[in-house]
Amino acid sequence: MEQTHAIHAENHEGGKKEIIKVTLILTVLTLIELALGFWMMGIESQQLRLAIKGTIVILMLAKAFYIVAYFMHLKHEVKNLIMTIVVPLILFVWFITAFLYDGNSFRNLKNTYDPYKKELSTKKAEKKEESKEVKSEETK
Amino acid sequence: MSTTTTATVPTKLWSGGKSPFNVEYGKLMMWYFLMSDAFTFGAFLIAYGTTRFATNGWPNPNEVFKSYPFAGENANAPLVFVSIMTFILIVSSVTMVLAVQAGQQMKKKAVVTNLILTIIGGLAFLSCQAWEWNHLFHEGAWWGRNPFINADGTASTTGFTNFFFTITGFHGFHVLSGVIINIVMLIMTLTDKFEKRGHYLMIEKAGLYWHFVDLVWVFVFTCFYLI
Numbered sequence: 001m002e003q004t005h006a007i008h009a010e011n012h013e014g015g016k017k018e019i020i021k022v023t024l025i026l027t028v029l030t031l032i033e034l035a036l037g038f039w040m041m042g043i044e045s046q047q048l049r050l051a052i053k054g055t056i057v058i059l060m061l062a063k064a065f066y067i068v069a070y071f072m073h074l075k076h077e078v079k080n081l082i083m084t085i086v087v088p089l090i091l092f093v094w095f096i097t098a099f100l101y102d103g104n105s106f107r108n109l110k111n112t113y114d115p116y117k118k119e120l121s122t123k124k125a126e127k128k129e130e131s132k133e134v135k136s137e138e139t140k
Numbered sequence: 141m142s143t144t145t146t147a148t149v150p151t152k153l154w155s156g157g158k159s160p161f162n163v164e165y166g167k168l169m170m171w172y173f174l175m176s177d178a179f180t181f182g183a184f185l186i187a188y189g190t191t192r193f194a195t196n197g198w199p200n201p202n203e204v205f206k207s208y209p210f211a212g213e214n215a216n217a218p219l220v221f222v223s224i225m226t227f228i229l230i231v232s233s234v235t236m237v238l239a240v241q242a243g244q245q246m247k248k249k250a251v252v253t254n255l256i257l258t259i260i261g262g263l264a265f266l267s268c269q270a271w272e273w274n275h276l277f278h279e280g281a282w283w284g285r286n287p288f289i290n291a292d293g294t295a296s297t298t299g300f301t302n303f304f305f306t307i308t309g310f311h312g313f314h315v316l317s318g319v320i321i322n323i324v325m326l327i328m329t330l331t332d333k334f335e336k337r338g339h340y341l342m343i344e345k346a347g348l349y350w351h352f353v354d355l356v357w358v359f360v361f362t363c364f365y366l367i
Contacts, residue, residue, distance in 0.1 A: 015241055016241070019234065019237050019238065019241070023230070023234050026230055027227075027230065030223070030226055030227070030230070033362070033366060034219055034223050036366075037219050037365075037366045038219060041202050041218065053366075053367040056362060056366050056367055057362065057367070060358055060359065060362040063358045064355055064358055064359070067233070067351055067354060067355045067358065068351075068355065071233055071234075071236075071237050071351045071354075072347075072348055072351045072352070072355075077161070077162070077163065078153065078160075078161060078162040080153060080160050080161050080162075081161040081162065081163060081168070081171070084161065084171075085171055085175055088175060089175070089178065091179075092182055095182065095183075095186055096186060096189070099186045099187075099189065099190045100186075100189050100190060100193050102190060103189065103190035103191065103192070103193030103194040104193045104194070106193075106194040107193060107194045107195065107196065110194075111196070118196070120295070121195075121196040121197060121294060121295075122196070122294055123294060123295060124293050124294060124295075
């Protein structure tokens with residue numbers, strides 16, 4: 001227990017400054033994300049939308065890094081602790097790639113081999129609007 | 141495996157007698173718990189992504205989340221309310237860092253103030269979420285019911301609402317647990333439990349949990365409201 005105390009005592013200097021700095025970074029990153037989100041609303045081009053979404057994901061990862069590294073203090077821990085937490089999380093790279101690829105492939109297969117489902121999903125949703133009105137009348 | 145690790149670490153961390161991670165046992169276990177929790181949330185969000193990739197159309201979040209409290213029926217302010225929620229959580233995370241730091245310096249009064257601020261932030265976030273759920277419910281959205289049409293005007297599946305309520309609900313439950321943990325910490329601080337122990341390490345563990353809740357919201361916020 002005394003060891004942990006000695007370690008924390010070393011980190012006292014500059015701690016407040018670091019917190020203010022990280023808070024500012026997180027705020028700015030969030031504001032950029034929101035600005036991109038607002039900007040994206042008026043954009044029709046699918047490619048540009050995809051690029052903006054990619055940028056937002058990168059900003060999200062940057063925010064996650066700052067929270068984990070500074071707020072959760074992981075950056076100031078010993079290397080053993082950092083590795084035991086971060087290395088298993090690398091599995092996510094494979095999870096995300098494999099599952100999203102699988103989802104995309106599933107959609108393509110359905111659209112190719114299940115024309116009925118494809119037809120259903122391209123029908124405009126006028127019926128939904130009606131049923132909503134009916135529901136609101138019911139509640140009245 | 142263990143021999144190679146010993147070789148790469150220059151300090152005597154693996155020579156025995158103390159934790160090679162140089163943290164207290166409880167804190168290490170909190171880290172492992174949070175890692176497992178990250179996999180739980182990751183599984184949820186990846187399932188959401190997979191479903192979204194496997195579905196032809198998806199509702200536009202700017203159409204769904206465009207209202208805010210005390211607004212009329214025709215409110216059209218996408219992203220505004222949720223950004224307020226995001227900032228509430230970031231600020232409460234900052235006050236939690238300050239509480240942890242005050243604990244390391246054995247300043248009981250500062251710990252109490254910052255813990256109270258964190259609890260207020262948590263409760264504010266929960267209230268916002270309660271309002272949003274209530275609002276969406278009255279628009280007809282719930283598990284298995286989706287009143288919102290897809291962005292391209294086609295009929296939507298219930299995937300959107302199912303995932304939204306499950307994941308934000310799971311996150312909200314984490315916030316609730318965090319608030320309860322912080323209240324327990326506050327009571328323990330006020331009754332001088334930590335002063336008698338001589339350290340505030342418990343606050344640091346509660347702090348880790350609270351930051352994790354903030355961390356998860358970063359991902360939920362991005363996945364559901366922004367992209």
